[in-house]
Amino acid sequence: MSSSGVLPISEASRGLTTYRVLVPPAEVVFIKGVLEASEGVASVFADAGGDLTIGAPPERASELRAILRDLEHEIGARVVEPE
DSSP states (O other): OOTTSOOOHHHHTTTSEEEEEEOOGGGHHHHHHHHHTTTTOOEEEEEETTEEEEEEOGGGHHHHHHHHHHHHHHHOOEEEOOO
């Protein structure tokens, strides 16, 4: 944990399949709503503005990737594949 008491994203997302997703800041609420409506498929961690880390348990990674593909087409999200 950092000195500010905030858990770093790298620790909070440990064990998850993560994607970095870049969107306009105004789209962050929309993305959170889509994921919440998807029965908890993933968690959203915000780095700053529209720079997000989205993580899913490995067994739900294919579901998350399908949602991210839709977001790429619908709102122009830029998705960075996990390494």
